Amino acid sequence: MSVASPASEHLAVVHASVAGRARFEVAGLYRSPRIKQQLETARSDMTGVNRITASSLTGRVLVLYDPDISMADIIAAIVDHEQLCINSYWNPRM
DSSP: OOSOEESSSSEEEEEEEETTEEEEEETTTTTOHHHHHHHHHGGGGSTTEEEEEEETTTTEEEEEEOTTSOHHHHHHHHHHHHHHHHHHHHSTTO
16 A cells, blocks of 8 residues: 555554564654654554654654554554644643
8 A cells, every 4th residue: 555545534554564663653742753753752552563753844753553453553552642742732631
């Protein structure tokens, strides 16, 4: 899969043809160093995710994960965390 396909309202799969490696476009990440940092530090909260590299210059995230974990589980974990990041960005009291 090399063309962005929507996985949620705020997340699109850009490339996921290699097992254990996926690139996503994340709404709210572009030009947001705060969300970049939150996504990269979220790895410890996501089971099966080995590394997250986010770019606030491109709005994309590279996720290296255990290939035994389903893509649906990886997407769900990112969407859950991404929603928390975006909500806390717009509502800093969270």
